[in-house]
Amino acid sequence: MDSQDPYRVEYRHSLAELEDEVNKIMIEDCKIDACADLFLFRVLPFQSGTYQHEYYEYSAYSGYGFSNFLKSVPEEPKAAATEELRLNVDRVLPGLLDDYDGNILEHEKIKGRLDARWKGMDAYQKDGASKNSIPRSLVDILMEKQYRERAGLSDVSSDEKAAFTESCRQLQSIIEGEHATASFSCGGSIPIVLGDLQAPEVTRPASSPVSIFWSKGDDATARKLVLPLDESVPHTHPDTLRRLVVDCDPASFGRGEQDVIDPEYRRAGKINADQFATSFHPADFGILENLSQVLLPSISSETDNQLGFRKITAELYKLNVYSGPSGHFRKHVDTPRATNQIGSLVVCLPCPFKGGSLTVEHHGQKVEFDWSEKSETSIQWAAFYSDCEHEIETITHGDRVTLTYNLYVTEPLNVGVPSPMSIVDPKAYPAYSWIRNLLEQEEFMKDGGVLGIFCSHAYPHSSNLADLQLPRALKGADLVLYSVFRSLNIDVEVLPILEKDGHYCAEDPSLGITGTVPGEDEIAPNGRRRRSRFYMSEYDYDHSGTLQRFLGNGKKPWPNYVELLPSASPADYEDIDRRWKTLMLSRRVGGMQNMVENFATEELPAKVNSTHRNPGVQVGLSHRPYKTFNRGYERGLDEVIQSIWPVQYLPGVTWITGPKHEEMAFSQIAYGNEASIGTRYSCAAILAVVPPAEQRVGMLRQG
């Protein structure tokens, strides 16, 4: 186009310059707002007369300005708060007040922000909203990250970015793989405590010594062995163990239709279940509950799982002894004893031995349970599906005494609440070493970050019980991830993410993440959309006019903020430095995403790593029961949401998987020309807080 074109717009600035300018203004505004919030927090309790709280809600709409409100505050507290305001502004924005001698409350910029903050406050102050907040470590990591990016303190080369994306892609395939093969095995251990089990130093599940009673042939007198061994008493004496070994018959195994004995294939002793009894029971330590959480989800439908229909029961099958130097069991698949048998449980009793690792394989993935190290001091267990191949390597020394159980699915009569204690050993999962290696790499999330993984299973996460049950009720791959992160000392939260126009998170083509739930746009057989969408209006106007003006004539832009941040505690207000970064984290600049996405041209280049390009997520503070509200009459969702379903806007989460299962979060009755109801949905997600690389070093080792 030629330069004479009268319609041609001349740009003075690029989008990148606009971003720098907006970020600078944003930082300044957030700093002033943090000071303004504390000022308001100080003077609000002193409001009097007609300016009472009740009135408040309408004040901003009926012309009661901030200055009217201020007149109602007595001089003394006002003066003290004003002095504090001046000190704070001077500290966070040195120089701003240098040439200003007047009343700080009349300072144009500060007055403008005080007025804006005061108006914004009333919307949810009244309800007191919720006292909760997003866990601090999560906010702090993202807050620093956002600040570094906005202040131009972080620069990431395209090589580093590509390497990071590749790591995320691998992590995604591990996670989805863990899901596909549905955590085919799990295991754990319970230490033996010789003294008082109720003693204060016994903090996690522990067992007293285990007794075994058995009889041999027609001899009706039962013998007794107590493990672990101890030469001082007959019951625990190694000679009694030898007696047990001698009393065992050779163990057989299924070959074709037959049970055969072949020491080449299996060298072990056995006692059938009708010939022995034991003081150990797998339900005692929550083993059954724990293995159910991992093994049940993939064999039942989501509906069965949600309703808690199915339970796993264990039936004692055999006692086996594999003794050094040659006990072993070659690779095999167990013979199911009933159609509802789903797997096997092996419990290894405390008795010293060397070698004898159990390896379990399923669709090319392998897990090893090496019990030799803790063989003397712990009960150790493993459970796996019936279709897993497994083998026991040669026992070189000692005796490996095990109880085996068949695991069955059953329909229970009543539904219990899962046990809070977890004794599953996360190291048994393939994801463990992979994630640990990833976090040990210094280049991966060098300055820290948050990994986001939408849950693989459906949970009634908006029910009354949800907050109590999650993360306890996590299942399958979700439970695996949760416990892997926890065992590496990584903070993990399971929180609901609220959608916005059907989108949960930003799309990320490099990981195949669309940000929406699959099937969302499907048309149901009745010709309707799978679900109708009606939303409360959101005050998300396109405020790009002032932003465009800057590109053309260089006039200072006036960013318009959309802020999603639940109400603060007194300590939050007082910590000004953290507060302004939190404010910045929870704000979007109206119109900015649009500009960066749609305006970028060669002539108007945008930043490569724009913090305005990818929208953040709206994270709920807790899992709350579904409800219907009618509060938003003539008001935008952003104004009322903190009092009905408190959320925080969180940009910068690294999403590894996209949303899968949504739940109704809340509905809103709107009165327009005709009353209608709109529903918002949410998805549960696992958020793992990855600290900066230098802090991770010692931390992962302890894990």
Ligand SMILES: O=C(O)CCC(=O)C(=O)O
């Ligand atoms: O003792 C073990 O680790 C496994 C035993 C086993 O595979 C079996 O009894 O079928």
Ligand SMILES: [Fe+2]
């Ligand atoms: Fe087996």
